Amino acid sequence: MAEDFQSGWQLTESDPGVFSELLKRLGTPLVVDDLYSLDAAALSEHQPINAFIFLFKWIPTHQESMAGSYDQEFPGFFAHQVVNNACATLAVLNAIGNIPGLQMGTQLTDLIAFTTGMDPQTRGMAITSADWLREAHNALSPPSSIYLDDPDLKKTAEDAYHFIVYMPYMGALYEFDGLKDAPVTHGPYNEQGEGWVAKAREVIEARIATYPAGSLNFSLLALHEDPLPSLQKQLQELQTSGNDITASEVAERIERENNKRHRWDFENAMRRHNHFGLIHGLLLALAKGGELDAAKENAKKALAERRAKHGGADMDQD
Template sequence: MADEFQSGWQLTESDPGVFSELLKRLGTPLVVDDLYSLDSLSLAEHQPIQAFIFLFKWVSTPQDSMAGQYDPEFPGFFAHQVVNNACATLAVMNAIGNVPGLPMGTELTDLINFTTGMDPQTRGMVITSSDWLREAHNALSPPSSISLDDPSTQKTAADAYHFIVYMPYMGCIYEFDGLKDAPISHGVYEEKGEGWVAKAREVIEARIATYPPESLDFSLLALHDDPVPSLQKHLADLQASGNQAEAAEVAARLERENHKREQWAFENSLRRHNHFGLIHALLLALAKGNQLDTAKENAKKALSERRAKKGGSAMDED
C-alpha cells in the first residue's frame, strides 16, 4: 500500500456522524449508527439494515483459519485497498456498490459505472485516485493536522485497525475486506424470520468470539436507510387520520432522530475547526502551573473510557 504521506488520505474516526456525513456527500439516502448489541430488539429501530461495518484490530492470521470461502467470480462491486487510511471509504464503497437500486449522487454514479468490469486492484486504484472522493473522505479531518508518525517508520500490527463489511448479495452473506484477494462468501441465508441479519449475526459473533473475553478491539456500525423521511410521512398520515396516540410516539422518535443529527452537525463542526492555537496556549498555561502531568493522566483516562464506550479504537489506522 502507498505511504499515507503520499496518498493524501487521512485517518477516519469510527463515528456515526462522520460516516453519515460521508454518505450524505456521496448522495445516498443512508446513515450509520453504532451498535452495542446484535439482538433483534437492538436492530429493530435501524431496519431496513443494508450492511454491517465491522472495525477490528488487524492481526496476521493463517490462511487456513479463515472462515468462509473466497469467491473470485463475484459479479458485484469489489475494490482493493491500495493506499493507507482509505479503508473506511473503501468499506462504504464496497457496501453501497452492492445495494440494488440505491440512489446515488452523479459523481458517485459515474465513478461506479466507469469501474464496471475492472478487476479489484484496478478498481481500487481508480477509486483512490479520485480527487473528489478523497476530499469527501478528508472533509472531517482537522485542518492542518499534524502527524506524529515518522514516514520512515512502519506501523506495527498492534496499532492497525481495519474496516470491513458484512452484507447480503444474491442470497448469500458476503464479507468485503479490501485487503483480501476477493469477497468472502459465508453461505446462503434463509429469507424467513430476520432474513440475512440472522446469518450475519452468526458470522459476526463467531468472529468476535475469536478475541479474548472482554476484548474491546472491535466495534460495529449499522448502515441503514435514513428513517427521517419515512417518519415524517408516517407522522403526517397519522395526524391526518386523527390517530393522536400513535402520532405522539412517531413524533417522539422523529425528535430523537433530529436531535441526533443536530449532535452530529455540532461534533462535525468541531472536527473541521483548527484547535491547535488553543491547545498550544492551554498546554503552556498548564505547564506554567505545574498541572501538565495531571492533565495528561486525566486525558488518558477520558480516552480509555471513550474507547470502552465505543467498543475499541476510535480511529481507522491502516
C-alpha cells in the first residue's frame, strides 16, 4: 500500500456522525448508528438494517483461520482497498454498492457504472483515484498541517483497526473485506424470524469470541435507512386520525432523532475547524505559567480513558 501522506487519504474517526455525513455527501438516504448489543431489542429501533459495519483490531493470524469461504464468482460490487486510510469509505461503498435500487448521487452512480466489470483490484484503484470521493472522505478528517518525517525519531508500531461489512446478498450472508481476495460467503440464512440478522449475529459473535475475554478491540455500526422521513409521515397520519397517544410517542422519537442530528452537526463543525492556532497559544501560555507538564500528564490520562472506553478504536488506522 502507499504511504498515508502520499495517498492523500486521511484518517477518519469511527463515529456515526462522520459516517452519516459521508452517506449524505454520497447522495444516499442512509444513516449509521452505534450498536452496543446485537440483541433483537437493541436492533429494533434501527430496523430494517441494510448492513453491519464491523470495526476490529487487525491481527494477521486471524487471516489464517478465516471463517466462511471465498466467492470468486461474486456477481455484485466489491473493491479492494489499495491505499491506506481509505478503509471507512471502501467499507461504505462495498455495502451500498450491493443494496438493490438504492438512491445515490450522480457522481457515485457514474463511478459505480464506470467500474462495472472491473476486477476488485482495478475497481479499488479507480475508486481511490476519484478526487471528489477522496475530498468527501477527507472533509471531516482532522487537519493535517503538521507532518513529521524525522529519520532520527524512533517510530513505534501502532495498533491497526479495520472496517469490514456483513450484509445479505441473494439469500446468503456475505462479508466484504477490502483486504481479502474476494467477498466471503457465510452461507444461506433462514428467511423466517430475524432473517439475515440472526446469521450475522452468530458470525460476528464467533469472531468477537476469538479475542481475549473483556477486550475492547472492536465496535459495531448499523447501516440503515434514515428514519426521519417515515416518522414524520407517520406522525401526520396519526395526528389526522386523532391517535394522540401514539402520535406523542412518535413525536418524542422524532425529537430524539433531531437532537442526535444537531449533535452530529456540531461535532462535525468542530472537526472541520483547524484548532492549531488556538492550541499553539494555549501551550505557550501554559509553558510561561509553569503548568505545561501537569497539563501534559492530565491529557495522557484523558486519552487513556477515552481509548479504554472506545476500545482503542477512535480512528481508522489500517
